[in-house]
Amino acid sequence: MHFLSIIWNPNETLFTLGPLQIKYYNLLWITAFAIGWFIMKRIFTRENKSVEQLDSLFIYTVLATMLGARLGHVFFYDWNHYKNNLLEILLPIRKAGADDTLLWFINGYEFTGFTGLASHGAAIGIIVGMFLYVRKHQEFKVLWLLDRLVVPVAIGAFCVRLGNFFNSEIVGSKTSESFVFATKFIRNTVKQTVNTGDLKHGEALQLTKAKTLNNAFELIEKSPKYADRLAEIPFRHPAQLYEGVAYIVVFIILYYLYWKTDKKDKAGYLFGTFLVFLWGIRFFVEFVKERQNELDASIGQLSIGQLLSIPFILIGLYFMFRPINK
Secondary structure: OOOOOEEEOOOOEEEEEOOEEEEHHHHHHHHHHHHHHHHHHHHHHHOOOOHHHHHHHHHHHHHHHHHHHHHHHHHHHOHHHHOOOHHHOOOOEEEOOOOOOOOOEEOOEEEOOOOOOOHHHHHHHHHHHHHHHHHHOOOOOHHHHHHHHHHHHHHHHHHHHHHHHHOOOOOEOEOOOOOOOOEEEHHHHHHHHOOHHHHOOHHHHHOOHHHHHHHHHHHHHHOHHHHHHHHHOOOEOOHHHHHHHHHHHHHHHHHHHHHHOOHHHOOOHHHHHHHHHHHHHHHHHHHHEOOOOHHHHOOOOOOHHHHHHHHHHHHHHHHHHOOOOO
């Protein structure tokens, strides 16, 4: 084992309360919104805006983010599935297959939670949400709101990527064990390639299917019996962390520009800076990411994420450098 290379096998569920599963990913989304509300409260206080206005904005932002992220995933990444399963678009369910290992089933459907979310869709949703908010609160301007919202959104993006890391999803491409950050994502690989029925033994047969799957992950990581299975799992780039750490840098830049410079007074400048930096980072990190599905793998040299990032970057450059008539 080389410096900092790791075996990554956390249970994505932090704890359970009866049938309710509390997952790291969900908690990090909640954390992102909580941090966002706190930062925007400071900004609204500085700008002499009311908490009532902020509370209304918060509701718009949460709904727009989640709805946009969900629809973005549906239409950008998985429309071939959802066009024949429209019920699944806005409900946390999916048709259960023969080898599914989740706990709850109702009439052939499994409860999965909203795991299919796309950041490009979230960005579009937030922009649309701000237009709707301004229609009701005409004392605000859309660009004024966007210039300030991007500050907490940047740190929220870090929380989401950290959640992806805990979920062992959106993994990086293969790399060598000697690479300093090489990571074995046991759960991502096993879910795709291992028949967990081969891994059941002893008391594991008495467990629920979900617990049996977790038991299988533990066996692969720790049992000498499955050392060959572990050796077959490739080391990968932890692309989620590359993105997440870079988003912290974007947050620091935007925070500094808002609090320490007059750039916030140039309408659209902070919004444009956010688009250029965040989607520029996304564009380059995609080169060390595994393609997410067959559609993503079939479109050529650039991934769907890269193609979607290009127009955001161009729009950002426009807002950063457009002339402003005083």
